[in-house]
Amino acid sequence: MSAMAGVRVLVLEDDKALSEILCEELQTRGFRPTPAETVAEAKEHLRHFEFDVALLDLMLPDGSGIDLLRHLGEESLATEAIVLTGYAQVSTAIEAMKLGAYDYLAKPVRMEEVEALVMKAAEKAMLRRENVSLRLRLELQDAPAGIITEDPAMRALLQTLDKLAQSDLPVLVQGESGTGKELVARALHQRSDRAGQPFVAFNCAAVPDNLIESELFGYEKGAFTGAMARKPGLFELADRGVLFLDEIGDLSPAVQAKLLRAVEVREFFRVGGTRSVRLDVRVVSATNKNLKEASQAGSFREDLYFRLNGMTLSLPPLRDRKGDIGLLAAHFLKKAGGKQQLSREAVRKLEAYPWPGNIRELQMVVRRAAVLATRETLEPDDLPLEVNDGGWKSALRSGLTLAELEKEYIKKVLEENQGHRGRTAKALGIDAKTLYNKLGPDRPRSK
DSSP: OOTTTTOEEEEEOSOHHHHHHHHHHHHHTTOEEEEESSHHHHHHHHHHOOOSEEEEESOBTTBOHHHHHHHHHHTTOOOEEEEEESSOOHHHHHHHHHTTOSEEEESSOOHHHHHHHHHHHHHHHHHHHHHHHHHHHHHHOOOOOOOOOOOHHHHHHHHHHHHHHTSOOOEEEEOOTTSOHHHHHHHHHHTSTTTTSOEEEEETTSSOHHHHHHHHHEEOTTSSTTOOSOEEOHHHHTTTSEEEEETGGGOOHHHHHHHHHHHHHSEEEOBTOSSEEEOOOEEEEEESSOHHHHHHHTSSOHHHHHHHOSEEEEOOOGGGOHHHHHHHHHHHHHHTTOOOEEOHHHHHHHHHSOOTTHHHHHHHHHHHHHHHOSSSEEOGGGSOHHHHTTTHHHHHHTTOOHHHHHHHHHHHHHHHTTTOHHHHHHHHTSOHHHHHHHHGGGOOOOO
16 A cells, blocks of 8 residues: 555546546555546535645646646645646646646556656645644744742642643643743643644633634635635644643633534534534643633533543642742743852742742743843842832732731741741740741741
């Protein structure tokens, strides 16, 4: 069987005997031929199927193979054409080649020659599709980065991720903005059997509702004003790989319904399309919302939630990963390209800040400090004011109660005094017993 088994070949030939022979021989060699006797019939086949190669006779009842060759170019179809003719005229061959024909064969043809030419043309067609896919994917994604952590909860999450990578379960990643949800999705992809296939990321909150459907599923030429050619959607670009849908909780109900079908049966229609497209895509979604509560409240489809939630991975906020803050800051300094390092006091300031923007905010703070600093060791005064003051302005804006704010302040002063209760009580202007009572269950061991 041919190494190109499964290649679709459109055979446009009005001589029934020759058409049957060509189709039979192509099928014997492992190709998938479809016969057509007229230009109109061939165009109808092209509306419903994607062909890799078209064998085109020149003399047809309703026109010429040249007409279909022009149609392939006008529709931007990745189908390579091989022109067949009983009239071996140089002018016709030149016209066909100018219009984009892969090659030209004069009848009678030898099947060995046809097979070799179809294989080469199919390879070119597949390469064209891969180049389009690669170009679009490169526009959509950044280079992946590793997950840096020594936090026990994150380590446990990564162990779960390793197990999930060996399956095709859909995964829902939950966490506040900036906690690294996309990094987790990329890690899942890199550790799976799909690692050599595309990873396509899409932020559902960044695109208007009226454009999301065409972005996800693509569209046909003429589907709407400005649709000058067929465009593959993100599902097609992610075929055999992973499609990462960030902020999925922001999708409108109409798009949720169409996404449900695509996830459930791995089939969808392009916008303006009449032929369903079947693909093999693993969907990983992410949200900073509680989708379970949203589904119960009716703002998110419950059936879609259950379909996406094969397994939920919940990322802790950075303020709950204090042991990782210094590690991450050092990593971002290294990425910034300098030889700078953080002083212990600067690390303590970073650890005391609540990081409402999580890892993304930490990265920007460190990068800014690295650019503006005039010394190799970064001190607290190299950090932004909101970080240097322990984030109290942010805490006030966040709506903490007076009791919560007092407790956070006591913890900060305790950290600045290395956990020494006596010095802390003196700094606060209270006695040690009052400090002990105010700390409650969070009180440290005696010092």
